[in-house]
Amino acid sequence: MKTLIILIAAALSASAAQAAPMKKCVDDKGRTYYGDSIPPEVEAKCRSSSEISSRGMERKKTTYLTDEERQAQADEAAKKQDEGQKSIEQKRRDQALLLSYSNEKEIDLARDRNLVATQAQIDGTQLRIKSVQGRQEGLRKQNDSYVKSKKSIPADLKAEIDAAEREVKKLQDSMAKSRQELEVINKRFEDDKKRFRELRGLPPAASQTQAPASTVK
Secondary structure: OHHHHHHHHHHHHHHHHHHOOEEEEEEOOOOEEEEOOOOHHHHOOEEEEEEEOOOOOEEEEEEOOOHHHHHHHHHHHHHHHHHHHHHHHHHHHHHHHHHHOOOHHHHHHHHHHHHHHHHHHHHHHHHHHHHHHHHHHHHHHHHHHHHHOOOOOOHHHHHHHHHHHHHHHHHHHHHHHHHHHHHHHHHHHHHHHHHHHHHHOOOOOHHHHOOOOOOOO
8 A cells, every 4th residue: 555655646746747837038139948947057148037837838927127128227217206206396386386475576575585685795795895905905005115115024914915815805706606696596586487477377478588687786
């Protein structure tokens, strides 16, 4: 009886082995390989693999991507995510715009408030520049006096002149940045007005086609 059981088990095992699915692999050059197993060097080049049942049915098909294709997919996913974030941010800004203003005049008033503050910085910086330049002129006259009298120029006088020059340069750079800020403010609020009209379903304003920059005097 024991011998009979062993023979039956062996027969079933052989039958199962015969019924085991065959492997199929299509490599990167389109060549197809079949076998009970695919050699590792071939499998590494597989673009797709599947199993062929004893009835010739293909199943468990898997498609592999190249490094370039995987990178392209990753780039596309990142692009879509970025676009999605931008869309969400745009909706948030649109909602804030509509809640903040009821008409274009209110946008102009907000712009002018921002311009006044920045212009005040520019005016203050200009006054400081004139003050330092006045002090700088006095120091240079002292320097010229020493030169004319053929006396050695004191080290502290040279240091003051250099410090005044650096201060003027720093103030001029600061004023240039403030002037750029004026342009940024004008553009930001002009864009807000354009978007406000779009959200309200209003036709583009004539000034939006060639809008002069607002200035505060």
